[in-house]
Amino acid sequence: MLNFIVRRLAQIPLVMLALSVLIVALTMLLTPAQRAAGYIRSDQQAAQLERIIRERGLDQPFPVQYGKWLQSTLSGDLGFSKASGQPVLDTIIDRLPNTIELTLLTAIPIILIGVWLGTLSALHKDRFIDQVLRVFVVLGYSLPTFVLGIILLAVFYGYLGWLPGAGQVEVVNQFAIGDLRRYTGMLGVDALLNGRFDIALDVLRHLIMPALTLFIVSSATILKVMRNNMLEALTSDYVRTARAKGLPERTVNLKHARRNALLSVITLGGFLIINLLSGSIITETIFAYPGIGQWVVQSALQLDVPAVLGFALLSAIIVVVVSTLTDILYGVVDPRVRFD
């Protein structure tokens, strides 16, 4: 077991290394001056372009450049983002908690409701509830995120006027944020911890539409996989054995069939986090929510190379860590996987 975990963990630095080589190789498409521009913060510095190129070795061969890049990246210098007017690392530290808050608010209901409805759908196969849920599944993964987001925006903000259309808090509360003590960086959570329930509620109101968009698009997949796994489990030998033993139907369904069907939900949970990461790029842009997804779009529009690079590294870390963790978790839960 320990062997399996160690082997799996050892892959993280390897993949990251290979990926960073690829990403830095991409920057070789740019001229040294363009690469140097990524480290410039002010007009005064712009005059010293030559010096920056020399200091950072930006006109050197690729291996040298990669070495220098790795050195400065590991010391936390990811360059300066034009789009946010801040160093890349500071921008990530500011904005990542917002995206995490949105992701958490979305992922937990998706998994719980997806598993529940998927089981329900399988247990009532071809009956009315199953048909309704299957239509929901087809709609869910046919609806492109950006179209769904705009529709929700038009209905709940443009037409009904129930929910705010953009941002994270109302303008009135904008000033109050400065007084909050930041524990987690997640605005809603911090507001709660500070006892400012009005701000927390305001944040929640702003989160409803982005979260709902991601929920509708992503829960369909979990629901579908859960239904299929459950159907497969229900026809398996051990379920027949359990029935033959005379166990009550409920015990067979929930204890025997669903436990096994749940196994792949672990893997799926990993996929979900990764999906939400891409989904948040589009959703945050639609609802002008100040997370990392909105920032990377702004950066890409302004051809802000260091920002896009920083985002690429960040998402690679998230993906690699999440998929390693799900693999390990799967190995812990299901011993058959460990010995592959």
Place this chain on the structure above:
Amino acid sequence: MTSVPAAPATSQRRSRLRDFLTSRPILKLRRNRLAMVGMVIALLFLLIGFFAPIIARPSAGSNCLRDLGASSPQQVANPLDRVFWQAHFAAPATCYAIERESFSPVPTPPSETARFGTSQGYDIFYGLVWGTRTMFKLSFIIVGITLVLGVIIGAISGFYGGWIDNLIQRFIDVLFALPGLVLTIILITFLKASNPGIDPSLPIILAFTVTGWAGYARIVRGDVLRTRQLEYVDAARSLGARDPRLILKHVVPNSLASALPIAILDLGTVPLGIAALSFLGLGFPTGYAEWGQLVDFARAWLQPQYWYVMVYPAAFIILFSLAFNLFGDALRDAYDPKTR
């Protein structure tokens, strides 16, 4: 000598078609009524894309007509005229610029000249119809390249195994460490930053190719691992067939059954990906006929009186996505050995 009868050849061909139509996966597909509806709608979209010059005829005095060398819009619809053929098979770039009714951003409701109304002054109907053409054009190019690349690389990886296989698979692992949308955004930013003034389709094609081939390679590799051990491959080898012939004539055709349904599904998902990218502003410049920016325009006009700005593009895209998903999913299921 020369009296080889032609009739048997055609009847043989016809029976091959019949064999195909009555093969088990196709029969299963034909029984699925929703999938058939999806197929019909998807084909309709294909027709809309192809006949865009007739359906959304360029208006008199437009740059498109000028570049076609036509004096009146009627010529585009007349198959006896050279203009008809040029418009359908080699439409000049100016035809892909959405016709602009005015320079006022305020939407105008559907009318004689603009059937779906205008948004930011652009004719929504023209944008959607010619956008379909843009989308299919890119989609066929991208799916074609990725399919060929994926099949070749996947076949080599599976057929030779060993260190080649290992190298290719680890490379794919590294590529998959970034979500598709993230990788696309990175590539497009770099390509645009390093080649200012590049044709907007090129970065899109390149980015989608880089993210797309690996999926096919994985599927084909898995299939090849299975087929390369079959007796007929050994038989061909013992008859003296070399590796390239073995791969192309004996192994690849057998793996296509699992790659082609995915390719058809991708013909529908690639346009949605491009539309999402353009929605974010990272695809085509404003005014180029495609779908994403038409949805983006709607973000500024959410009041109920401007319903047409959102409803037409949204309905168009959702219908497209639904049609391809219904058909593509059923096709994939029909050819999936597990569900047979």
